[in-house]
Amino acid sequence: MLRGLDIRDMLIIDRLELAFQPGLNVLTGETGAGKSILLDSLGFVLGWRGRAELVRQGADQGEVTAWFDLPAGHPGFAVLEDAGIAIEDELILRRVNTRDGRKTAWINDRRVSGEVLRNLSETLVELHGQHDDRGLLNPRGHRQMLDTYAGLQGNLDKVRSAWRQLAESRKALTAAEARIAEAQAEEEYLRHSVAELDALSPEAGEEATLDTQRRLMQAAEKIRTDIGKAGEALGMNGAEGLVSDASRWLVGVADKAEGQLDDPLGAIERVMLALDEAQSGIASCLDALSFNTSELEDIEERLFAIRGLARKHGVLADDLRDFADGLRGRLAVLDDGARDLKTLSGNLQTAQAIFDAAAAQLTEKRTKAAKSLDKAMAAELAPLKMERAVFVTHITPSDAGPEGADTVAFTVATNPGAPAGPLNKIASGGELSRFLLALKVCLTETDAGLTMIFDEIDRGVGGATADAVGRRLADLAAGGQVLVVTHSPQVAALGGHHWRVEKRQNDDATTSTVVPLDNEARIDEIARMISGDRITDAAREAAKALITP
Structure with a gap:
């Protein structure tokens, strides 16, 4: 207020x-x-x-x-x-x-x-007058007025919910169709690429491992020569033989040295163990460096294949496996598309049926409410000296939307047999005022506050x-x-x-x-409205009669 x-x-x-x-x-x-x-x-x-x-x-x-x-x-x-x-x-x-x-x-x-x-x-605040373009004369608001008059909020909520579900179902189907169309356009590429990647089956970290093996093999000949020389230097013809001779000579005289050779002999024994360990490691390394020429070729071929696919698809070599999984997922969209489309089409049909039913129920209630409003308007127009006028609430089909599938328009015919039309097109100034007032009286219960x-x-x-x-x-x-x-x-x-x-x-x-007017001033003002600038006693009496029922 x-x-x-x-x-x-x-x-x-x-x-x-x-x-x-x-x-x-x-x-x-x-x-x-x-x-x-x-x-x-x-x-x-x-x-x-x-x-x-x-x-x-x-x-x-x-x-x-x-x-x-x-x-x-x-x-x-x-x-x-x-x-x-x-x-x-x-x-x-x-x-x-x-x-x-x-x-x-x-x-x-x-x-x-x-x-x-x-x-x-x-x-x-709501303003009404002969040039009312914000309220009752605006056809865009007639449907809302009828719905409020009829108390259709629950039905509207149901229709809006059904419309949202219908829109979501339609969107899901459209998106699925777009995904399938995209997959179909690249089906040949997808199937070839997946087959190529599956045949190679690269693993994460494999490129680095192959590259290390390749570089090791490429340098293996030179490495083996040097390692072999080192092995010979440590063997019986080298360090091991000399140390063995030294041990034999010292053992032969140790009992005459009164224990002075015990420590040197212990050290020589440790040297022999170390030499043996070194020679075992060298032998293992030589075994590891032993390969056929074809092994290097196989490694290089796979390494180059992995790098080639990585360049082809614009991803890192370590990401090829995940990339292949992504391509398989896109193929799955295509392979499973018919089943998905059938499911989504069914969802859309169900959502459409639910919306149509809710909208039809809303239309039915609007039609019933329109007749009630027309009857109420007839009762209000008679005391306003417009008993021959006809007010009709027209409900016509419209494009479906969150408010249903109806267009609502308030029309009037000022005389029986005359064509009906919009309020502001048919009624004269005085008639329009009374139409608006009667309509507002019928709708007023909804305007608390x-x-x-x-x-x-x-x-x-x-x-x-x-x-x-x-x-x-x-x-x-x-x-x-x-x-x-x-x-x-x-x-x-x-x-x-x-x-x-x-x-x-x-x-x-x-x-x-x-x-602000008190009682006396109010009488004078109404008397002025009756008689004009010259307020007469008769006008005052008439004003008093109007004020006092």
Whole structure:
């Protein structure tokens, strides 16, 4: 609910502060007094698109502040939560427009974008008038209005869920078809490459091992010669023979040396063991270096084959095995494709059937709700002196989507037998106002916590019809809040709170202000609306009669 509005330096308003109340709030005043300026200012702070030039002449900037009370569960909380804004007590909107056209907005002192402000304002205020392009006259919103009227949120959730599943199934099938098509385009390459890699069957680390063996074999002849010479030098014709002779000679004289040769003989024994170990290692090395020429050729052939495949496929030699596994996986897509496509096609058909069933059920309920709404509209139009008019909710097939497969349009025929058409194309100004009011009355149960503004919606009607309009506005305001800008005394008389918009002129400037009216002032204002500038006693009595049922 809108609690208050503070306007500074906007158009011809220098400073104005208003405190609104629950129920029916009425604003009256002479033509040109500034009622539209008041609505322009409210629209500005709510982020609505309106006039380009709003700053009062001579001021550097204009500013509007509005504050609201939000009941628990109000849809505005979801918008605020998405924007990361916490609201504890009241909601305060403030927006500034500088002379150079820059606009800046805040929600509870948190700077926000115009988009956030507009998204929030849609949950706070609804404007209706003869040029209503934001609400009931916009065909894009008719389906949502019908769904809300019929309480179809559960069905909508079911349809949206089915649509998401259908979209996911379609996406999965399309992706699988694309993968299979890609695999088919390279099938020959894949099968040849896998066969080639499987035939070679390279292992990680194999290239390094083969390269080491190849280099060792290439240098083996020279190595064997030197190692063989070393073996001979250590054998019986070399070091081992000499050491053996030395040991035999010392053993022969050891018993005459009184133990002096024990240590040398022990050392010689250790030397003999070391020589034997060295010769065994040399023999093993020589055995390892023994190979046929064909072995080197085989190693080189495999090494070059591995390196060639690595270059061919642009991977490291050690990654060839994993690369081959990847190619086999792509082949598996092709080999298993028919089975996968059958499964995914079945999933898509199932998802389509579920969506079609949910959408058909939603269409059925919409059709039933449309008849109920048309009947309710007929009942509302009669007291508004439009008993011959026909309101029809048309439901026609449309492209399927997350909201189902229906297009909803509110149409009217002002006289029996006349062709039906869109509200704003068929009805005259006065008729359109009454159609909009009747429709809003039928839909009002869904608008808890929403402030509704009606801008001269009673234009073109008078007498009993104007009284019927006023009573429906009062009914809409019961338990909520309605602001109505009116020139009708019958409507103004039914208001719970009344303000008069006045234009004041002096030598320097023209300004607009809003004055709250007490009971006496209210009688005079309604009397003025009845009789004009000259307020007569008869007009006052008529005003009193209107105010007192």
